[in-house]
Amino acid sequence: MSTSKTNNAVPDSVPDNTAELRQPMELDRQILHIKTLYEATRELSNAVKPSAVLNTFLPIAMGPLGLTFGFGVMRRAGAMRVAMLGLGASDKTQFDKRGELLVDKFFPSNKTKPTISSPTVLAGQHLSYSADVPTGTHVIAVIPLDKDSHVVLGFGPKLTGEAFSDVEIDLLNGLVNILSTALKKACGEQDLNERNTHLETSLVQTQEAREALNRRAFQLRTLYEATLELSAINEPTALCNAFLLTLMGTFSFSTGWIALYGPSDTEPDVAYRGPEPDCLTYLAHSGRDKVLGQFVGLKDKMPQRSQSVFLENAGARADLPLEADVAMLFTLNNDWRGCIGLFSPLSDGAMSPDMHQLFLSLVGTFMVTLGNAKHTQLIHDLNSDLAARNVELQNTLDDLTSARQEIGLLSEAKEAIIGLVQGEVLRVFRASWFDVSLIILAGIVLGGLFNFSSPSGIDLVPKSFLEDPPEMVAAKNTLHLAEGGAVIVDARPSEFFKQGHIKGAISLPEDMFSFVYSMKLSSLDPAIPIIVYGRNLSRHYDVDVARELTELGHEKVLVFDGGLDMWEEAGYEVEK
């Protein structure tokens, strides 16, 4: 403990001549001082708040010393606390105004290093001249508590008017030190209490934040799960069923329904979960007007595209097609509007704002997913239609291709036919080897047939060409035989006979054979040799006549194939 004593500030008031009297008085005073210190220690230890410590300290310090007034100014963390005893209201006002200056005088706030590091007591009458303290202040004690907390104490003169003795100054020092300790303790406890309070507040706030986070996590998880579940569904009615189940599970309702109505020529998408399955059919067939009527009733509050609105009015909810404790109208687009209704909650109590928000978020997710499903369905329908059109187009293309091929074939056939016809026409109107051949062939066929069937038909090939050649004789032998009595027959036509013939020859043309034979040779002895001659390139008259003569029984019919020409060449006689 450090103390500071004033030197010659207060004169000693105890007389020196009464040593015996002074001894017990000194002892009593010491006892009093010790009691005072003990009392101060005990009292101040009970005080909790620094202001209470200060208020408690003043009477304890002033009483034993018999002081007229006392005050204490404490600056703690920028706040000023003033305690007074024995001063008036004006002094209180003075401290309120100038207390800060008083403390600042001993503990300047602009100095980082404190000028006074321990409790110090200053005593002397000169202190009363300061304008910052009440008039008559004889003792000032300054106590540094910590960096931001400082205390300035002041005491007035004694009631007896005596000056402060050293012992009394020591007592004040002791009391100030006790006060310093008590204040530090009180400040520490107060800081601790404040920190505890702050900690408790922070704990409560943390707990609340945690609960809020849990709620938010629940909402986000619900949203995530709903989004995950709904995003996997592309069929609107199935989507409504799944979402309804999610809503009923999340908000604990036993009955729920969703109805989505589009243009009048389309089937609505409805879902119902509850005790009456017939409600589903009712929603589908009779719910349209009631639901759409609610939209009309909302007027300017009507949800627009991709918007939703709670149906707060119980009367309006009563007009819905099915009962609903919570109802929400929503709009996908200008064509599709719907309503969600939840009925018969499993737990009591109104829906909290968070749940309202969750409901809105879920419905928002549902609308987005439903819109996507509608788009998917539309795309699917368009794709199906496109596929059907593609099939039709493919069929048409196939037909066109087939028709084109057919046209190509027909064109080729046409060209071929035209070419053929034109060729034939040209052939018809010009000389053609084909026609010539055909005509000749027709002549051959008709001639053959007619000759075959006609009684006057002839052999196509002469018999002389097919038969064995008759016996031939040379010119010399002919002459020899003729000289021996043989008859020479000229078989050529009579015109040739007339032009010239072998001398002595008989004209026997083939075409007049019967007549001439009967006239000239019928009486001839068959044994007499007959020599026939006469042939040319085109006819072997001699062979034909010889054959007929042989057939008539003449035994030796010979043919002189050299004819008249060889006869003349041989130099034999010709008759003309």
Next chain:
Amino acid sequence: MINTIKKIVMHPWIALGFRLYIGGLFVFAAMYKINYAAEFATTIASYQIVPYWAVNALAVFMPWVEIICGGLLILGIRVRSVSTIIAGLLVVFTVAIFINLLRDAPISCGCFHTVEDPISWWTILRDVTWIGMTMHIYYFDSVLQTDQLFLGKLKRIHS
């Protein structure tokens, strides 16, 4: 004047007259030859041009070729082909007569009957005239043709 004469000479109706005349001539000539094939064979042989193994066949078939050609010529069917055949036959006949005239063969023409006047240069002239008529038919005949009646419109077909 020349053009007028040329037009008259080249007139299709002249060709029609020639066509009917030549056609009728051949039909008439062929009818006798068909009925008397043996005699016609003798006539052919008398010309001494055809090999003896082919004479009979020629006597049987040729009249039928003639009568078909004559009939087709009258009807106006395949006029040019028929004209070609008839002209060919007439050329052959003319050459044969010419050869036999050179040979001084005592034969008749045999064109219509077996017994006729002997062949002469007049016969050659007659046959040459007929050849001329046939050529006229070939080049200028275009009216009253059966082919024209039935196939003439097909000429208008274009691709």
